[in-house]
Amino acid sequence: MTMRVALWGPLPPPAGGVTRWVRNYLDAAPTAGIEADVIDTSPGGQTIDPTSRFRPARVVRALDALVALRRVLARRPPDVVHLCTTLFWAAGRDGLAIELCRRAGVPAVLHLHLSPQIIAWHRALPWPARQAVRAMLGRAAAIITLSQELQTYIQDLLPAGCVVRIPNLVDIGGFHPAAPRPPARSLRVLFVGLVTPQKGVIELARAVLAIDGVTLVIAGPRGAGSEERRLDDALGDLARQGRLELLGEVPEEAMPAAYRAADIFCLPSHGEGLPNALLEAMASGLPCVVTPVGAVPEVIEGEGGRVALAVAPADEAALRSALLSLRDDPSLRAQLGEAARRRAVRRYAPGAVMAQYAALYAELAARR
Known part of the structure; x- marks a missing residue:
């Protein structure tokens, strides 16, 4: 019917x-x-x-x-x-x-x-x-x-x-893990969303700046706000080291490839509902670093153990530590990515x- x-x-x-x-x-x-x-x-x-x-x-x-x-x-x-x-x-x-x-x-x-x-x-x-x-x-x-x-x-x-x-x-057919590739000299940490301080972009940029061998990739439009100067300063430090890629607003049809080109997904937002970007990253088999806000805990917790690393909002030190642990442990990246994909298929x-x-x-x- x-x-x-x-x-x-x-x-x-x-x-x-x-x-x-x-x-x-x-x-x-x-x-x-x-x-x-x-x-x-x-x-x-x-x-x-x-x-x-x-x-x-x-x-x-x-x-x-x-x-x-x-x-x-x-x-x-x-x-x-x-x-x-x-x-x-x-x-x-x-x-x-x-x-x-x-x-x-x-x-x-x-x-x-x-x-x-x-x-x-x-x-x-x-x-x-x-x-x-x-x-x-x-x-x-x-x-x-x-x-x-x-x-x-x-x-x-x-x-x-x-x-x-x-x-x-989430479209688990369109968003799927990348084929195995040789280890990269620089790991790509992907952020997807509106580029504002409320999304934790300042803390993310500073955390990446403190970790060698990591490049920050940002996919999303720039938001307007009173903290634009602080955001510019944080991103500018990374850009001067050649470790920042600003993709802007990526067309929907190109987003699956953006996830597959990344090694880690990070959404250190100060507040969320249920972020589509997290579901897409999970379906793409990416290890994720997130903040436990809104419905995020319900996504990453539950049967089968953890599928992401969680850090407190605005905690730059904890964010840096989580990214560092993923940089240094390929087996942890693979474990979290596979668990995230399984949960996306099962629940979403x-x-x-x-x-x-x-x-x-x-x-x-x-x-x-």
């Missing part, structure tokens, strides 16, 4: 975590018996805004998306509407979308794509605004989170609500994750 889903989310451009999730979802949907139509909510343009600031153009885009959703519901109502969101300014837009679905008798799934950011944002709101957001969340038929932390927080807000945790998926393969979405949709459709 085919399940018809209206997917409310951003299409490229811009690049980013939610957009990448939409692409992965659409690629995997047919094999899971899901027929998905997308209602594009992307604001347009190439700029990535990690703070999700309010902009007038976004209001216009939100109204367009709401009109498109209303047309879909009136023309041929789907079995489920799957709403991707990061909340913040868009909470009002998402609340209107949920209300349209309720009036059409179609269950709305609200998929929250950030974790610590959402919790901190909601706690900082004035009491009336916190209650309004809580009421909006309570009107969704189900809420999907990426981390246990956020699932617990939302469940406490909505004791009677349906709050489930479903991870992101498209079939495994899409089956969880399909089961949730079927449950909600049956209630309807």
Whole structure:
């Protein structure tokens, strides 16, 4: 039986975590018996805004998306509407979308794509605004989170609500380990993501600078912020030694090759939801060094032992020690890389994750 889903989310451009999730979802949907139509909510343009600031153009885009959703519901109502969101300014837009679905008798799934950011944002709101957001969340038929932390927080807000945790998926066919190659004179440590101090790039650059025989490779767009001078200084020291490669924003189709050209993956972020880059690195069989933030501990811990080295956020010394241990121990690199690949295949393969979405949709459709 085919399940018809209206997917409310951003299409490229811009690049980013939610957009990448939409692409992965659409690629995997047919094999899971899901027929998905997308209602594009992307604001347009190439700029990535990690703070999700309010902009007038976004209001216009939100109204367009709401009109498109209303047309879909009136023309041929789907079995489920799957709403991707990061909340913040868009909470009002998402609340209107949920209300349209309720009036059409179609269950709305609200998929929250950030974790610590959402919790901190909601706690900082004035009491009336916190209650309004809580009421909006309570009107969704189900809420999907990426981390246990956020699932617990939302469940406490909505004791009677349906709050489930479903991870992101990764294309384990496209992202796969590299063929064996001769030992390199300089190991390549790959960072993938928005290049900002909040992602731990300053600590990473300084840690790599202190280790001989290691080159830092950065794949991702540069973020704007108040600490740009410190970031420039840290990266500049590496560049002067010829141990820095800035790839910029790499096209999606070229990312698998970027992982295969690396020896180690490092994401020393100060805060995350469930980073797609980590799942892609694991599927690529790379040993990983990460910080235990957001859903990262749930990814790297569990059955079969450790699949990555974890260091505290902003701990430059610990980060340097972890990278040094991987530089000096090829067997440890191989062990962690193989374990990471096995876990990616078992937990985050498209079939495994899409089956969880399909089961949730079927449950909600049956209630309807």
